[in-house]
Amino acid sequence: MLSQEELERYSRQILINGFGEEGQARLKKAKVFIAGAGGLGSITATYLAAAGVRVIRVVDHDTVELSNLNRQILHRDEDIGKNKVDSAAKRLKDINPEVKIEAIAEKITEANISKLVADSDLIVDAMDNLPTRYLLNKTAIEKKIPFFHGAVNGFEGRAMTIIPGQTACLRCVYRGAVVEGSFPVVGVTPGVIGCIQATEVIKYIVGTGQLLGNRLLVYDGLNMKFTQFKVKRDPNCQHCGALKDKS
Amino acid sequence: MSVRIKLHRSLAKIADGRAVLEVNGDTVGQCLEQLAARFPNLKKKLFEKNGALSRILEIYVNGESIYPDELATAVKDGDELDTVMRISGG
Numbered sequence: 001m002l003s004q005e006e007l008e009r010y011s012r013q014i015l016i017n018g019f020g021e022e023g024q025a026r027l028k029k030a031k032v033f034i035a036g037a038g039g040l041g042s043i044t045a046t047y048l049a050a051a052g053v054r055v056i057r058v059v060d061h062d063t064v065e066l067s068n069l070n071r072q073i074l075h076r077d078e079d080i081g082k083n084k085v086d087s088a089a090k091r092l093k094d095i096n097p098e099v100k101i102e103a104i105a106e107k108i109t110e111a112n113i114s115k116l117v118a119d120s121d122l123i124v125d126a127m128d129n130l131p132t133r134y135l136l137n138k139t140a141i142e143k144k145i146p147f148f149h150g151a152v153n154g155f156e157g158r159a160m161t162i163i164p165g166q167t168a169c170l171r172c173v174y175r176g177a178v179v180e181g182s183f184p185v186v187g188v189t190p191g192v193i194g195c196i197q198a199t200e201v202i203k204y205i206v207g208t209g210q211l212l213g214n215r216l217l218v219y220d221g222l223n224m225k226f227t228q229f230k231v232k233r234d235p236n237c238q239h240c241g242a243l244k245d246k247s
Numbered sequence: 248m249s250v251r252i253k254l255h256r257s258l259a260k261i262a263d264g265r266a267v268l269e270v271n272g273d274t275v276g277q278c279l280e281q282l283a284a285r286f287p288n289l290k291k292k293l294f295e296k297n298g299a300l301s302r303i304l305e306i307y308v309n310g311e312s313i314y315p316d317e318l319a320t321a322v323k324d325g326d327e328l329d330t331v332m333r334i335s336g337g
Contacts, residue, residue, distance in 0.1 A: 040337045128337035153334035173314050174333065176302040183336035190337070216312070218331060222256070229329070231312040 002028065006098070010052050016208075023206035024052060030205045031055040033117050035108055035136055036126030037084040038062070039071040039185060040150050043194025044124050044201070046074065049092045051202055055100045056092065059116055060084045061107040071187030108132050113139050122146040122204065124197055130177045134239075137162065137170040141240045146204055150197045154184045155221030157193035160212055160231070161200045165246040167213035172234040192219055250278050252328045258293075262286045275306055276318030278328060305331040 002021055007014070010024050030053045034041050037060035045056055064072070064079040064087060072084070079087035085103035092101050108116060108127075113135050117123060123140050125148060127133050133149070140147035140162060147162040149170055162169045196217065203209040216229045235241055252268050259266045263286070270285075272278035279300075283290040293301055299318070300306070306317045307329040313320040322328070 036337050038337050126337050128335065130335045133335070151334045151336060153332075153336045156332075156334060158334065168312075173305075173312055175315065178303045178333055178335050180335065183334075185336050227310075227329070229307045229310055229312060229331075231314075234315065 001025070006052070009096075009098075013051065018208035019206055023208065026205050026207065027052045027202070028054050030122075031057065031120050032122060032124060032201065033120035034058045034124040034126055035132065036060050036128065037072070037074065037088040038068065038126060038128060039152060039187070039190030040194045040197065041124075041126035042072045042074040042088070043191055044126055044148075044150075044198045045088060045092055046095060047195060047198035048124075048201060049096045049099045049101075051198075052096065053099060053201075053205070055102060057102040057104065057116075057118075057120060058085050058088050058092075059104045059106060059108060060088075061105055071185060071190050073187070073191075108135065110135055114142070117143065117145075120145065122148065122201060124201060125149045125151075126194070126197075128183070129180045130174070133170060134174075138239045140164060141169055141243065144243075148197045148200050148204075150190075150193045152183075152185050152189045152193050155186060155189055157189050157219040157221070158216060159193055159196045159200070159219075160216045161204070163211065163213050164240060165243040167211075168231040168233045169237060169240040171239040172237045173216065173231045186221075189219075189221055192221065248273055248322055248324045248326070250322050250324075250326045250328060252278060252282060253330065255330045255332050257332055258289060258330055261288045261292065273321060274318065275308065275313065275320045275322060275328065278322060279306075279318070303333045305333055307331065 032053050037058050062084050064075045074088040074091045083105040085105050089101040089103040141164045144164045149160045218227045270278045270281045279293050
């Protein structure tokens with residue numbers, strides 16, 4: 001049941017065909033886990049908070065640095081040296097005081113990931129390295145909850161939605177790890193990809209549209225081109241191979 | 248078999264700036280080897296030291312993933328290969 005204030009706050013999205021008050025009510029019940037409060041995390045959290053997701057649990061062990069501020073739009077100069085999740089929580093509450101923000105300043109590891117994700121309805125990938133992404137992917141498969149993948153570099157980005165047992169997971173299409181470290185990026189790239197991830201999350205919760213499953217969307221900002229590649233489940237996948245096909 | 252390879256920007260830079268090239272081969276591996284023969288500096292970008300496909304390179308044939316057996320995948324006349332670099336920033 002939506003309050004009068006909620007009906008007004010979300011009136012423009014409630015007007016969307018296939019969204020309605022029912023979709024808004026679903027958002028009001030949703031609990032989202034966002035892994036990372038950096039470039040992608042800032043954007044996904046911002047739009048999911050604005051859309052009226054009930055609980056956003058954001059996990060990041062980093063503190064804000066000056067070099068983050070070209071893209072991590074939840075943080076400000078005054079936040080430098082502070083936990084990213086704290087400045088994220090503050091800004092998200094400013095955007096929508098009705099949303100409950102659970103800010104956890106912990107490093108995601110194999111030992112704590114299941115507990116951190118807990119009873120979240122889905123996982124948003126806003127990480128900056130592949131090993132942690134694989135952990136998130138595996139956890140999503142084990143908990144049978146969706147995983148919304150995104151990654152950026154320079155003017156390039158990519159996104160894919162993983163529905164365990166129905167679509168290819170990250171391990172069905174990726175091998176090994178890549179060399180990590182400081183990566184080049186301009187703020188608009190996580191802006192684009194984060195918005196795509198948030199769009200997918202909203203569609204999934206509301207139950208409308210076609211998700212980016214079995215499709216890898218690759219964004220090339222320099223040529224302003226989006227390309228979709230078909231991907232498929234790997235029956236021998238280390239993470240999801242044992243899950244029965246529910247597609 | 249004549250196959251079109253679309254090169255990622257970082258690869259095209261090494262291939263005299265050419266974003267699209269025609270090569271011949273019966274498999275993806277043969278096509279990439281021919282590419283490396285024409286542009287020797289591309290070799291280390293395409294392959295690992297042990298000859299496996301580079302861990303950060305993804306190959307799509309006619310818009311479809313061919314993971315995990317990319318190099319052995321057969322190609323036919325007119326096929327189109329995309330080379331995409333894996334990224335991991337957030």
